Amino acid sequence: MELTDRHRTYLQDHHAAAMITIARDGMPKAVRVGVALVGDRLWSSGTADRVRTKRLRRDPRCTLFVFDQAYSFLTIEARVTILDGPDAPQQNLALFRVMQGRPTGPLNWYGDELDDEAFLARMTAEQRVIYEFAPTHAYGPA
Template identity: 45%
Template sequence: MDERTSSFLQSNHSTIMVTLRKDGTPHVARVGVGLVDGKLQSSGTRTRLRTSHLRRDSRATLCVLANDNPWAWMGAECRVTIHDGSDAADRNLALYRVLAGEPEDLDEYMQAMRDEQRLIYEFDIQKTYGPF
């Protein structure tokens, strides 16, 4: 990931994620993204539509919106890896810390991650574009 992309992603988290349905039509969801150890990630659950779409076709396109300029955005064409193993709650905690700091109650947070069957989407950016 180049410095320009990394810098933009460190400061901007509000994102539109596009996955593909079986029939090839786009499915759009608003998500938050963050860089964890240099890797772009977002949180989801096992039951989200975007998860089932990505299990079938790992392609996704992101539109990351700038916080301070309504005309600045970054498009990113990606391949997505889903991390839903035994370390998924810990991965979600690492992402949460990037996006929001420490949870008020760590034990409660970790239990919620397990109860909600939270997982992590990791985006391998293939191409970026846009006025960012």
């Protein structure tokens, strides 16, 4: 399914989300993440060794609950592709530029201001991956 213009507008303004994955025993597991539209793709970031990454490799279904500080929300059911190739550091750079609203210049990373080279090196060292969401259903008053 394609996200509607209304969904896209909401996602441009809201980056806080809960990502719900499915444990081996079928129990849903939630974690807070950041999400953003990078071009026409909905992305989040993680690391190769995170539990949610392992869950998504086993079962790529997840639900995103994107929210604001009041009561509006957007729920997106999706299938996830993990982008972990040699482009992953550059893809993380693009994602965090959108999430931080900084199209150029240094990015903040755990309190440090990093230029592109240092940021890419950090993404490589942390084995950062991109979660790419292919929405199958979306709902909410967003």
